[in-house]
Amino acid sequence: MSERTPAEGIRAVGLSCTVNGVPAELDVAPNKRLLHILRDDLDLTGTKRSCEIGRCGACMVLVDGKPVNSCLTMAYQCDGRSVTTIEGIADADRLDPIQQAFLEEGGYQCGYCTPGMVISVKGLLSVTLDPTDEEIEEALSGNLCRCTGYGGILRSVKNVIAKYKEGY
Amino acid sequence: MGLNRSASGERWRVRPDGPAKVTGALAYLTDMKASGMLHGRVLRSPHPFARIIDIDTTKAAALPGVHAVLTYKDVPGLNAYGIAVQDQPVLCEDYVRYVGDAVATVAADTPELAERALSLIEVEYEVLPIVDDPETALEEGAPQLHPHGNVLHRAGYKAGEADSAFATCAHIIEETYTTPRQMHTYMETEGGLFVPEKDGRLTVYAPTQHGLMDRLQLSRILAKPQQEIRVVSSPIGGSFGGKDELNIQPYGALLALYTKRPVRIHNSRWESVRAGLKRHPMRIAMKTGVSEEGRLLAHQVRIVADTGPYATLGAEVLNFAVEHVIGPYRYANLDVDSVSVHTNNGMSGEFRGFGGNQAIFALEGQMDRLAERLGMDPWQFRRLNMRQQHDPGPFGHPIAQTNGAEQVWAALEESSLCAERDTSGDTATTPPWIKTGTGAAFVMHGAGLGFGIPDPAGGRLQLAADGKIEVLFGYEEFGQGLIATLELMMIEEFGLSADDFRIMIGDTDIVPDSGSSTASRATSMMWKSLQRMRDPFRQHILATAAKRLECEAKQLIMGSGGIRSKQQPDKLLLSYLELAAFSDEPVVVETNFIFPAPDTKRVGAHLLYTYAAVAVQVEVNTLTGRVRVIDQFHAVAAGPVMNPQGYLGQIEGGSSMALGYTLTEKAVMEQGQYMTKNLDTYLIPTIAESTGRFEVVPIEDLPEGDEHGPRGVGEIGSVGLAPAIAEAVYQAVGKRITKLPIDPKELQEIPSFMGKAVRNG
Numbered sequence: 001m002s003e004r005t006p007a008e009g010i011r012a013v014g015l016s017c018t019v020n021g022v023p024a025e026l027d028v029a030p031n032k033r034l035l036h037i038l039r040d041d042l043d044l045t046g047t048k049r050s051c052e053i054g055r056c057g058a059c060m061v062l063v064d065g066k067p068v069n070s071c072l073t074m075a076y077q078c079d080g081r082s083v084t085t086i087e088g089i090a091d092a093d094r095l096d097p098i099q100q101a102f103l104e105e106g107g108y109q110c111g112y113c114t115p116g117m118v119i120s121v122k123g124l125l126s127v128t129l130d131p132t133d134e135e136i137e138e139a140l141s142g143n144l145c146r147c148t149g150y151g152g153i154l155r156s157v158k159n160v161i162a163k164y165k166e167g168y
Numbered sequence: 169m170g171l172n173r174s175a176s177g178e179r180w181r182v183r184p185d186g187p188a189k190v191t192g193a194l195a196y197l198t199d200m201k202a203s204g205m206l207h208g209r210v211l212r213s214p215h216p217f218a219r220i221i222d223i224d225t226t227k228a229a230a231l232p233g234v235h236a237v238l239t240y241k242d243v244p245g246l247n248a249y250g251i252a253v254q255d256q257p258v259l260c261e262d263y264v265r266y267v268g269d270a271v272a273t274v275a276a277d278t279p280e281l282a283e284r285a286l287s288l289i290e291v292e293y294e295v296l297p298i299v300d301d302p303e304t305a306l307e308e309g310a311p312q313l314h315p316h317g318n319v320l321h322r323a324g325y326k327a328g329e330a331d332s333a334f335a336t337c338a339h340i341i342e343e344t345y346t347t348p349r350q351m352h353t354y355m356e357t358e359g360g361l362f363v364p365e366k367d368g369r370l371t372v373y374a375p376t377q378h379g380l381m382d383r384l385q386l387s388r389i390l391a392k393p394q395q396e397i398r399v400v401s402s403p404i405g406g407s408f409g410g411k412d413e414l415n416i417q418p419y420g421a422l423l424a425l426y427t428k429r430p431v432r433i434h435n436s437r438w439e440s441v442r443a444g445l446k447r448h449p450m451r452i453a454m455k456t457g458v459s460e461e462g463r464l465l466a467h468q469v470r471i472v473a474d475t476g477p478y479a480t481l482g483a484e485v486l487n488f489a490v491e492h493v494i495g496p497y498r499y500a501n502l503d504v505d506s507v508s509v510h511t512n513n514g515m516s517g518e519f520r521g522f523g524g525n526q527a528i529f530a531l532e533g534q535m536d537r538l539a540e541r542l543g544m545d546p547w548q549f550r551r552l553n554m555r556q557q558h559d560p561g562p563f564g565h566p567i568a569q570t571n572g573a574e575q576v577w578a579a580l581e582e583s584s585l586c587a588e589r590d591t592s593g594d595t596a597t598t599p600p601w602i603k604t605g606t607g608a609a610f611v612m613h614g615a616g617l618g619f620g621i622p623d624p625a626g627g628r629l630q631l632a633a634d635g636k637i638e639v640l641f642g643y644e645e646f647g648q649g650l651i652a653t654l655e656l657m658m659i660e661e662f663g664l665s666a667d668d669f670r671i672m673i674g675d676t677d678i679v680p681d682s683g684s685s686t687a688s689r690a691t692s693m694m695w696k697s698l699q700r701m702r703d704p705f706r707q708h709i710l711a712t713a714a715k716r717l718e719c720e721a722k723q724l725i726m727g728s729g730g731i732r733s734k735q736q737p738d739k740l741l742l743s744y745l746e747l748a749a750f751s752d753e754p755v756v757v758e759t760n761f762i763f764p765a766p767d768t769k770r771v772g773a774h775l776l777y778t779y780a781a782v783a784v785q786v787e788v789n790t791l792t793g794r795v796r797v798i799d800q801f802h803a804v805a806a807g808p809v810m811n812p813q814g815y816l817g818q819i820e821g822g823s824s825m826a827l828g829y830t831l832t833e834k835a836v837m838e839q840g841q842y843m844t845k846n847l848d849t850y851l852i853p854t855i856a857e858s859t860g861r862f863e864v865v866p867i868e869d870l871p872e873g874d875e876h877g878p879r880g881v882g883e884i885g886s887v888g889l890a891p892a893i894a895e896a897v898y899q900a901v902g903k904r905i906t907k908l909p910i911d912p913k914e915l916q917e918i919p920s921f922m923g924k925a926v927r928n929g
Binding site: 039043044045046047048049050051052053055056058085086087089090095099102103104105106108109110111112113114115118133136137140141142143144145146147148149150151152153154155 | 180185186187191192194353354408437648816820823825846847854
């Protein structure tokens with residue numbers, strides 16, 4: 001899929017948003033995909049490129065706290081919004097409990113789907129800290145993992161839910 | 169006992185590469201950039217088969233911002249590649265033979281300009297009639313892909329007289345099994361960065377399963393000495409065999425050398441689909457006969473594999489399939505014949521399981537059908553015919569003996585799935601259109617490349633100036649957890665702490681020749697290498713320390729942080745940093761050997777095997793025809809568990825791949841064109857299909873005196889599930905599966921109330 005550049009007829013306009021809490025002013029075409037803005041313009045390569053049609057979830061980010069496929073999100077849709085990528089999930093000195101759970105349970109192998117997976121779990125747990133199995137399936141069914149078979153991922157999600165219940 | 173985190177205690181560790189993976193900080197090779205870099209693209213054939221009449225790059229080259237448009241004329245060395253046989257053109261000159269064939273490659277300032285340049289390259293083709301079916305390709309008068317014809321390879325095996333033995337059989341089952349073109353679907357598509365260095369060398373940052381093989385292949389193509397090429401090849405976002413062969417490396421390398429600028433390439437998913445390898449589709453016809461008592465008297469097999477246009481490892485995959493259609497059973501008479509055929513379909517090649525997946529789906533299907541014909545329990549029927557310890561291997565060749573077949577069978581018998589298999593899972597609350605069934609399969613899977621194929625192994629240990637013990641292997645980390653396994657081995661073999669040493673892989677400038685990270689071989693070979701290096705390295709370290717400490721080496725031991733007193737291990741006498749500073753000669757031990765192969769003349773025959781038994785319970789929805797796996801049991805006999813998290817992950821992950829193979833995955837081709845171009849139509853399992861119970865039981869003991877240690881588990885999880893599901897489906901609804909993926913239409917039933925409605929209407 002190609003992105004048309006401003007030279008090809010679409011005028012670049014200012015994109016004003018926050019990325020991981022930091023204000024960003026970017027001169028990009030309004031139809032430029034958020035995935036490419038993050039990876040190419042902002043060097044935030046934790047957001048991964050894979051299918052680019054919104055099927056695999058490797059490029060998942062939070063826009064105003066909700067998980068979206070950044071490959072399907074255009075620049076203009078982010079204007080005035082808050083974008084959170086995998087790089088913005090952890091505190092400066094501490095991993096997010098979700099990331100910690102993935103480490104403990106081994107909820108990853110090659111790691112390429114992991115940022116998107118963590119983002120989707122973050123999106124889920126921002127809605128409820130005690131999701132049902134069906135809610136977990138629903139929340140993560142847009143994130144493909146080819147390595148783990150999802151066993152480790154499910155254990156990671158259960159791990160973090162249990163920790164929240166214990167008052168993490 | 170089942171393998172899990174709590175049962176593993178301290179051996180369940182956070183992977184060294186974990187923190188960077190969960191934070192997104194890990195720079196994959198497709199994440200890399202360099203200042204002044206260009207963007208590379210490849211022009212691929214729109215036709216499955218055509219003669220090239222002319223390639224005109226004038227307009228593309230004239231586009232401002234385009235820095236190179238290269239064709240076959242610009243390949244300085246061998247215009248061909250292939251791990252085993254170099255027959256795949258880097259850039260096609262006279263013919264294109266599939267829709268992934270590369271015709272030109274461009275480098276431009278932006279990806280958009282590179283794409284525009286591709287559209288300006290004018291290629292005149294004479295479109296040719298295609299062959300898109302391997303059996304048609306064998307017919308007289310079929311279009312021929314190569315001067316040598318359409319046959320890549322034939323392989324067979326005969327023992328006894330199967331033909332005449334059928335006359336003595338009480339029962340014979342004949343069936344033809346068909347398996348799909350499965351896509352690896354690594355989440356990271358192929359790509360990388362190619363940097364021409366100031367000193368004339370080229371650095372290639374691109375995933376592969378064997379950096380030194382890529383270096384050799386690139387050296388041939390570029391006509392550049394291997395020493396002038398550095399291949400950095402890890403970390404990798406998944407591979408499963410799919411990135412072992414060259415993919416985009418030749419184009420990035422050519423463009424970088426031509427433009428003298430760094431070039432980045434990263435395939436779109438569609439380009440990955442069209443150009444990349446897939447699992448060989450196979451048709452396997454089997455005729456198998458038994459005596460009245462259920463003994464296997466004759467087994468006849470015919471395999472036809474669609475290998476696509478070029479060789480890559482098509483011959484080796486076929487050899488493997490021939491070995492594995494025989495498998496862990498005793499037969500009085502055997503007759504296997506097979507052929508791997510060129511077609512204008514996509515490229516087939518190496519894929520986790522390596523021909524075993526297809527072979528064992530068919531073989532185990534025969535076992536279930538024969539048992540039923542005999543009125544025997546299918547597991548008892550297998551037990552009756554299963555190889556015994558000390559039996560030779562499938563080709564009657566000597567193998568490293570374990571009792572794995574018997575052990576996994578026994579573990580299966582003890583599983584809860586076995587205990588419950590005769591009781592229907594249907595309960596009062598189960599709707600009448602949901603049917604449950606249980607099935608099982610047995611697997612004997614070879615590891616290593618086999619007899620007659622160069623299969624080097626080895627590694628190096630050295631004490632670096634900064635006091636770190638450097639652990640060097642030429643293996644690649646594509647997710648399997650090889651670094652984590654190696655870390656645990658170093659801790660356990662030497663008593664070190666994780667921060668006493670530094671693991672170095674994936675860089676041809678520094679690593680020894682360890683062979684490929686394929687064929688379930690890396691863990692075995694790391695273990696073996698460390699066994700060979702442990703004592704010499706320890707002696708070297710302790711002798712040096714003894715000099716410094718002015719004592720006898722035998723009073724010292726290696727431990728966490730440095731050299732310790734044997735008498736008082738709590739006492740640190742000398743840190744590794746102090747030792748490195750004192751040592752005036754390098755403390756290095758290297759080992760080089762070959763992966764153990766059997767004493768036979770049979771190319772590809774294996775010495776080491778892993779055994780597995782898989783049982784599943786499924787639910788079949790007879791309204792939709794969908795199959796749901798609700799319980800899985802895997803017993804795996806592979807020697808000691810080197811890394812519990814990695815072992816479990818390999819079996820779970822391999823099984824997931826097999827679940828897709830069985831239920832949904834098929835790269836559909838029509839007339840040599842891919843119909844499934846992305847993950848909206850090529851469906852791999854999601855978390856929603858993966859919530860069933862899952863138990864892995866590792867069988868760790870090996871016969872006394874076994875010198876081979878841990879066997880590989882990288883592939884075996886991906887092999888046995890398909891036949892187990894097929895049998896479970898049969899138990900549930902009485903329909904035999906011969907073709908994967910299972911077509912839901914075959915399992916749909918018209919509910920009785922609908923039948924009534926029709927009659928009443």
